[in-house]
Amino acid sequence: MPKLDLDAIPQTNRTGYPAPFNEPVQGRWYRRLGPPGGLTHLRVSHVVLKPGAWSSQRHWHDAEDEFVVILSGEAELVDDSGVRLMRAGDCASFPAGEQNGHCLRNVSAADCVLIAVAAGDHDGSGGYSDIDMMFSGDGYFHKDGTPYASDRIR
């Protein structure tokens, strides 16, 4: 049946980010909906950002589109142009290859629930705007190319 039973899909706060970059995402609890939904072209995550949590470090993907829609609560969308408040029903898109790092930060006192979708080359590369890190299909690296001792989770 196409309707997904969200409660039956495991929720995790795992991250491959090396310390200390993992700290802001400890309160990011997500479910991967693509595999239980049988999807092969689309990646879909149901994400709960607890108060204080970030969706990610501010990042971009070189060859993957991303899109988010807020279902409930609110979060700050941060990118090179500044900060915008996102509320239920608000949408944002992040085109592949646009080197404008983005993330959502829940600075409110309530959970923020959102859907994040992506398509394109998920094993490709990308970068982070605010920290000495970039990524490729092989993992995380310093900007001088030295690898971090941490596996990227996909």
Place this chain on the structure above:
Amino acid sequence: MPKLDLDAIPQTNRTGYPAPFNEPVQGRWYRRLGPPGGLTHLRVSHVVLKPGAWSSQRHWHDAEDEFVVILSGEAELVDDSGVRLMRAGDCASFPAGEQNGHCLRNVSAADCVLIAVAAGDHDGSGGYSDIDMMFSGDGYFHKDGTPYASDRIR
């Protein structure tokens, strides 16, 4: 800026469905968010189903994944297995190649707002479960291959 100004994006109820299959989707008002958002791998639609409107004829795609999340209101999800009610926050996925035709029907008295996303081969083929129609990158056809005199809108 990644946050989309939905009010600035044109809304349309256009359809390429030949009559009378176009009738149930007259109250389907949608915005294509991919092009204004700069997306090339993801297709995203913001859809308002007026009371009585269907999201589509019951259909599937041979090579394109689809996913929907309800933002507000409610609709019936119809597929081969029957009917399920979808409310705000409910999600459904429709894998490429699964010949289980689906659509959403707003049988309530209020608008239903949803986000529909897709990735894969949008110019590919697919079929309809309940009517004498199928589609390809070239348009709409009867199941015996005779074309309809109507252009598919993409």
